[in-house]
Amino acid sequence: MIELIRNCSHGSEIGTYLVREGALPGRVMKAASTPEGIKNLRREAAGWAWYRKARDGQDGGPACRITKDKNNYLRLEIDFIDGMKADYAAGLEKNAAVIKKMLEHYCDVFPYYADRSSPFHGDFSVDNAIFGPDGIHIIDWEHFDPAGAPWGFDALYLLFETLYFGMRRRAKPSRKEADIISENINFLDAGGRLGRQAKEHPLKFVRSFIAGNPGLWSEQLTAFPGKLPVLAFTDEQTALIDDIVSSGQGNRKI
Amino acid sequence: MDIKTETVQKKPEDIRHELQAGYKKAAGNIFISDRQGYWSNLDKDESRRLADISSETGPRAAVRKHYPQFFNVIFSPKRQGGLELLDLSGEESCVDYGCMWGAMTIPLAKRCGYVLGVDQTLDSLRFLSTRLKEEKLDNVDLLCSNLKSLGNFRNKFDVALVNGVLEWIPESGDIELKRYYGQYKPKEYSGPTPGEQQLAFLKTVHRNLNDGGRIYLAIENRFDFKMFLGAKEPHSNLFFVSFLPRKAADWISKIKLGRPFTNWLYSFKGIKKVLEESGFSRVELYMCFPDYRYPERIIPYGGSLKDFTPTISPANDMGRKSYKRFLARIGEFAIFGILRLKFFAPSIIAIGHK
Numbered sequence: 205m206i207e208l209i210r211n212c213s214h215g216s217e218i219g220t221y222l223v224r225e226g227a228l229p230g231r232v233m234k235a236a237s238t239p240e241g242i243k244n245l246r247r248e249a250a251g252w253a254w255y256r257k258a259r260d261g262q263d264g265g266p267a268c269r270i271t272k273d274k275n276n277y278l279r280l281e282i283d284f285i286d287g288m289k290a291d292y293a294a295g296l297e298k299n300a301a302v303i304k305k306m307l308e309h310y311c312d313v314f315p316y317y318a319d320r321s322s323p324f325h326g327d328f329s330v331d332n333a334i335f336g337p338d339g340i341h342i343i344d345w346e347h348f349d350p351a352g353a354p355w356g357f358d359a360l361y362l363l364f365e366t367l368y369f370g371m372r373r374r375a376k377p378s379r380k381e382a383d384i385i386s387e388n389i390n391f392l393d394a395g396g397r398l399g400r401q402a403k404e405h406p407l408k409f410v411r412s413f414i415a416g417n418p419g420l421w422s423e424q425l426t427a428f429p430g431k432l433p434v435l436a437f438t439d440e441q442t443a444l445i446d447d448i449v450s451s452g453q454g455n456r457k458i
Numbered sequence: 459m460d461i462k463t464e465t466v467q468k469k470p471e472d473i474r475h476e477l478q479a480g481y482k483k484a485a486g487n488i489f490i491s492d493r494q495g496y497w498s499n500l501d502k503d504e505s506r507r508l509a510d511i512s513s514e515t516g517p518r519a520a521v522r523k524h525y526p527q528f529f530n531v532i533f534s535p536k537r538q539g540g541l542e543l544l545d546l547s548g549e550e551s552c553v554d555y556g557c558m559w560g561a562m563t564i565p566l567a568k569r570c571g572y573v574l575g576v577d578q579t580l581d582s583l584r585f586l587s588t589r590l591k592e593e594k595l596d597n598v599d600l601l602c603s604n605l606k607s608l609g610n611f612r613n614k615f616d617v618a619l620v621n622g623v624l625e626w627i628p629e630s631g632d633i634e635l636k637r638y639y640g641q642y643k644p645k646e647y648s649g650p651t652p653g654e655q656q657l658a659f660l661k662t663v664h665r666n667l668n669d670g671g672r673i674y675l676a677i678e679n680r681f682d683f684k685m686f687l688g689a690k691e692p693h694s695n696l697f698f699v700s701f702l703p704r705k706a707a708d709w710i711s712k713i714k715l716g717r718p719f720t721n722w723l724y725s726f727k728g729i730k731k732v733l734e735e736s737g738f739s740r741v742e743l744y745m746c747f748p749d750y751r752y753p754e755r756i757i758p759y760g761g762s763l764k765d766f767t768p769t770i771s772p773a774n775d776m777g778r779k780s781y782k783r784f785l786a787r788i789g790e791f792a793i794f795g796i797l798r799l800k801f802f803a804p805s806i807i808a809i810g811h812k
C-alpha cells in the first residue's frame with residue numbers, strides 16, 4: 205500500500221511516499237522524472253551512502269537504495285526509521301535540548317577537513333532529525349555535497365533557522381535565545397574549528413554563504429524563496445543578532 | 459492489499475501495427491482517425507498558435523511567454539504524484555485517454571515501456587509531439603480520435619490512464635472551454651444519459667486492457683467538502699450541482715447555462731460501483747488532497763487520517779492569498795484532521811484491476 209506523503213514541497217521536484225507492509229510502515233520511497241529532481245535524488249543517495257559510512261562506528265543506520273534508474277526516471281527507497289520528530293516551529297527555547305543533541309551528532313559525524321571544509325547537508329533542520337531508540341538520524345540528503353561547505357555551516361544554519369521560527373514577528377531574539385546561540389557556538393568552536401567570520405558574525409556568515417552558493421540548492425531558491433528562512437532576516441536584524449551572539453553574553457546586550 | 463498485479467505485458471509493436479492498419483499517419487508520431495473533435499482550455503486559434511510557436515521556440519518557452527497561466531497545468535512535476543500508485547515495472551504498454559498537452563503522458567512514458575496518448579484535439583497533440591521531441595522520448599505514439607469511438611485495441615494495454623476525463627465524456631460537440639465554462643450556451647443532448655455514456659466508455663477501457671491490466675482513474679469527489687462550503691462545481695462553475703440529485707442539478711444548469719448538467723461526478727462508493735459494472739474485478743480507492751491534479755497527499759481510503767495536516771495553501775499559484783483559501787484550509791483541517799470524515803475528501807483516485 206503506497207501513500208503520497210509529500211509532493212514537490214518547497215520547490216523540489218521529488219515525490220515522497222510511504223510504502224506500508226500490512227499496517228506497518230515499511231520504507232520511504234522517493235521518485236522524480238525531471239532533470240532537477242533526478243539530480244537531487246542522486247545527491248540524496250550519495251548523502252545516505254556517506255552518512256551511513258560516516259556513522260559506521262556507531263550503528264551504520266538505515267540504508268538507501270536506487271531501485272529504478274531508467275529513461276529519465278529515478279526512484280529510490282530508504283529504510284523506514286521508527287522514531288519521533290521535534291516541532292521545528294516551536295523555536296529555539298523549546299528545542300534547546302534537541303538542538304544540543306543534533307549539534308553533538310554533527311560534531312561526531314561531520315569531519316573537519318584540513319581546508320576547513322566539510323560534507324554539506326543543506327537542510328540541517330529540526331524537521332530533518334528523527335530521534336529513535338537507536339539514536340538520532342538525519343534525513344533528507346537531497347542537497348548533499350561531499351565537501352560543499354565550510355565546517356560548521358550546517359550547524360549554524362540549524363541554530364538560526366530555529367531562531368527564526370521562534371522569533372516570528374519579534375524584531376530581536378530574547379535573552380534566553382541569545383544565550384542558547386552563544387553557548388552552542390562556543391561548543392561548536394571547541395578547538396577553534398569555526399572560522400573567524402563564522403564565530404564573529406555567524407548569521408552574516410550563513411547568509412553570505414547561501415547568497416554566494418545558490419547552486420548547492422539547485423533551482424529551489426528560485427522556485428521557493430522561503431526555502432531557507434534565514435534569508436528572511438533583515439540586514440539590521442542580522443547585524444543585531446550577530447552583535448549579541450558574538451559578545452558571547454546575550455543577556456547584557458538586550 | 460497489494461496493488462501490484464502480474465500482467466502479460468503487451469509489446470508496443472502490436473499496438474503500432476493496429477495504429478498503422480486502422481488510422482492515417484500525420485506528421486511524426488501522430489495518427490488521425492476520422493472522428494476528431496475539439497476540447498481545450500484555449501480557443502481554436504490559440505491552440506493552433508501554441509502548437510506552431512512551440513515547434514519554433516520549444517514548448518516551455520512558448521507557454522511561459524504566451525500562456526503563463528497554463529505553465530503549471532502542463533509542466534508542474536506535482537501532476538505526476540499519483541503515478542507511483544501503479545508501481546510500474548518499466549515494461550508496461552499504457553494508454554492515456556484524453557492526454558491533451560501531456561501533463562501525465564510524459565511522466566508516464568518515463569516510467570513504462572510504451573504509451574499511446576489519445577485526444578480528440580489535433581493541435582494539443584501537435585504541441586505534445588514537440589514536448590516528446592524535447593524530452594527525447596521515442597516510446598510514445600499519439601492518436602487523434604474521439605474517446606467514445608476507440609475500438610481497435612482489444613486486450614492491448616497493461617495500464618489505462620483516465621485522468622480528469624470521465625466527467626467530460628458525456629459532453630458533445632467542440633468545446634472551447636474559455637467560451638463555454640460557466641457561460642450561457644443552450645445545448646440539447648439526446649441519447650443515453652451521462653451515466654450510461656460514462657459506463658460505456660469505461661467498458662471500452664476495460665475491453666482494451668489485457669487480463670490483469672489496470673485502470674488509473676482520477677476524478678473530483680461528488681461530495682468534496684468544499685462544495686458544501688460554498689465552492690462552485692469545477693466543471694460548470696455552478697453552486698451545489700455536484701451533490702444535488704441529478705434532476706435538480708439539471709434544472710439549475712438549464713436555468714443558469716441553458717443546458718443540462720452532464721459532468722457527472724461520483725462518490726467513493728459510486729465510482730467503485732461504476733468500475734465494477736464496467737467489468738473491473740477489484741477496485742482500490744485513494745483520497746487525494748487538495749485535489750488529484752496537484753496532489754499533496756494521497757491516502758488509501760481504508761487508511762488513517764490520524765496525522766493529517768492541511769494541504770490547501772493560503773495562497774494561489776501566483777502567490778496571492780485570499781480569505782476563501784484560508785477558510786478552506788481551516789475547514790479541511792476540521793473535517794479531516796479532527797472529524798476524519800473520509801467521505802468528503804476532495805478527489806478520488808481509483809485503481810481498477812481487470
